[in-house]
Amino acid sequence: MQTELWNDAAGGFHPVSAPDFLPAARLEEVQLRRLRAVVARAFEHVPLFRQRLEKRGLTPDVIGSLADIARLPFTVKTDLRDTYPFGLFASPMGDVVRLHASSGTTGKPIVVAYTREDVDVWAEVMARTFAACGLHRGDILQNAFGYGLFTGGLGAHYGAEALGATVIPVSGGNTERQLMVLRDFGVSALCCTPSYFVHLIERAKDVGVDLKDLPLRVGVFGAEPWSDAMRQHIESEAGVRAYDIYGLSEIIGPGVASECAAQDGLHVFEDHFYPEIIDPDTGASLPDGEEGELVLTTLSKKAMPMIRYRTRDITRIIGEPCVCGRTLRRIRRIGRRSDDMIIIRGVNVFPSQVEAALLQVEGTLPHYRIILTRERGLDQMAVEVEVTPEVFSDKIRALEEVRARLAQAIEQICGIRVDLRLVEPRTIERSEGKARRVIDQRNL
Ligand code: DLL
Numbered sequence: 263m264q265t266e267l268w269n270d271a272a273g274g275f276h277p278v279s280a281p282d283f284l285p286a287a288r289l290e291e292v293q294l295r296r297l298r299a300v301v302a303r304a305f306e307h308v309p310l311f312r313q314r315l316e317k318r319g320l321t322p323d324v325i326g327s328l329a330d331i332a333r334l335p336f337t338v339k340t341d342l343r344d345t346y347p348f349g350l351f352a353s354p355m356g357d358v359v360r361l362h363a364s365s366g367t368t369g370k371p372i373v374v375a376y377t378r379e380d381v382d383v384w385a386e387v388m389a390r391t392f393a394a395c396g397l398h399r400g401d402i403l404q405n406a407f408g409y410g411l412f413t414g415g416l417g418a419h420y421g422a423e424a425l426g427a428t429v430i431p432v433s434g435g436n437t438e439r440q441l442m443v444l445r446d447f448g449v450s451a452l453c454c455t456p457s458y459f460v461h462l463i464e465r466a467k468d469v470g471v472d473l474k475d476l477p478l479r480v481g482v483f484g485a486e487p488w489s490d491a492m493r494q495h496i497e498s499e500a501g502v503r504a505y506d507i508y509g510l511s512e513i514i515g516p517g518v519a520s521e522c523a524a525q526d527g528l529h530v531f532e533d534h535f536y537p538e539i540i541d542p543d544t545g546a547s548l549p550d551g552e553e554g555e556l557v558l559t560t561l562s563k564k565a566m567p568m569i570r571y572r573t574r575d576i577t578r579i580i581g582e583p584c585v586c587g588r589t590l591r592r593i594r595r596i597g598r599r600s601d602d603m604i605i606i607r608g609v610n611v612f613p614s615q616v617e618a619a620l621l622q623v624e625g626t627l628p629h630y631r632i633i634l635t636r637e638r639g640l641d642q643m644a645v646e647v648e649v650t651p652e653v654f655s656d657k658i659r660a661l662e663e664v665r666a667r668l669a670q671a672i673e674q675i676c677g678i679r680v681d682l683r684l685v686e687p688r689t690i691e692r693s694e695g696k697a698r699r700v701i702d703q704r705n706l
Contacts, residue, residue: 297559298322303564307352311335335570353565357564362376374511376565388424392421396480397427397480402448412609449478451479453507457486457641459496513563539553551579556576606642623668625664
């Protein structure tokens with residue numbers, strides 16, 4: 263029966279995709295059962311969650327139906343910071359097989375954990391992601407998401423293997439090597455951030471390689487916002503179908519939602535991640551179709567359950583069914599956030615992290631601007647910082663010392679190198695209201 267639902271002649275139906283097509287009533291049954299279990303688990307093992315429930319006079323029994331989720335308190339990014347590093351874990355370390363980390367809002371990252379089961383669920387949802395993007399056994403996937411603390415590399419890796427594709431774990435960066443692999447290894451699919459792929463297109467042109475002549479068929483892109491204009495550019499320049507995938511470390515990493523052949527919204531793997539939309543100002547639940555902040559609850563996570571996690575990503579749920587036959591609801595592509603997080607080449611950066619670095623280095627003033635540009639497809643981040651009059655009037659040596667120390671502090675805290683410009687005191691425009699810290703000159 264499932265094969266009838268699946269019309270990709272090249273690939274056929276992969277059994278891993280079966281949950282994508284559950285009848286709505288059955289899906290809700292699974293969701294409710296899992297929601298009850300995860301709330302009970304968090305209540306039992308995560309003190310912060312237990313305290314919040316108790317303060318409201320609630321117990322896990324409050325969940326009679328899926329709609330009751332709205333009675334639960336939200337979890338926010340600062341909860342991860344305040345309980346750094348392991349305070350939200352619901353499993354003993356003996357059961358945790360993997361840790362990843364992502365940017366926090368200040369000096370420390372946030373840490374996320376996975377049990378064996380969590381890692382298996384992650385591989386499953388990423389296999390479903392790749393299947394939805396038309397990949398199958400026999401495909402050769404160049405995985406150019408970064409391996410390491412970032413969830414992109416390993417998340418995509420195990421998912422593609424679970425699907426039966428061949429993975430090349432080339433990781434991010436080293437454009438020359440990427441092009442060599444792309445040209446020589448018969449690569450049929452590639453995944454990375456969309457901006458990096460635009461850069462690859464440019465560099466390929468420079469060295470006289472036409473990506474359209476290669477077997478490359480599919481591009482799977484995510485980890486940062488991109489537009490339909492960028493999709494058209496990628497598809498026409500590289501001769502691929504370009505798909506958007508979405509996820510975040512706090513929930514699992516990539517594998518939360520994915521486009522399908524219709525390229526019309528991202529299906530949320532809602533048997534594992536329950537989506538809601540709220541008004542970011544009031545926290546009130548909004549109905550399907552209305553734009554607001556995406557809130558996600560992990561229905562099956564063991565090591566680090568997240569209950570009503572406020573993603574800060576702005577989107578809306580598409581209630582109507584999709585032509586592909588998947589019964590999973592879709593969200594619109596994410597174009598913006600409700601906070602000031604910026605994403606540079608897939609790395610998340612908060613202005614407050616730059617500020618934390620400034621405060622560590624003597625000789626600088628907390629007056630700064632972040633200027634974002636895009637050069638040859640690659641995002642660049644410049645930071646202008648005022649230095650104290652003493653440093654400025656001193657010899658070049660003092661300036662150079664401050665620059666070196668600050669560059670190191672920013673790289674350590676934000677995880678990326680920036681173009682650092684030290685400027686005279688009182689040269690950065692003062693604001694009467696909110697400081698305008700970020701000047702985004704990238705054209706998406
Ligand atoms: O970026 C996970 C990921 C890896 C997703 C590879 C897709 C592909 P974080 O580093 O924790 O995790 O960053 C999560 O990135 O809250 C969004 O603001 C943004 N983001 C992720 N995917 C998209 C997308 C990974 N497709 C944060 N469109 C999220 C727009 C995205 N923004």
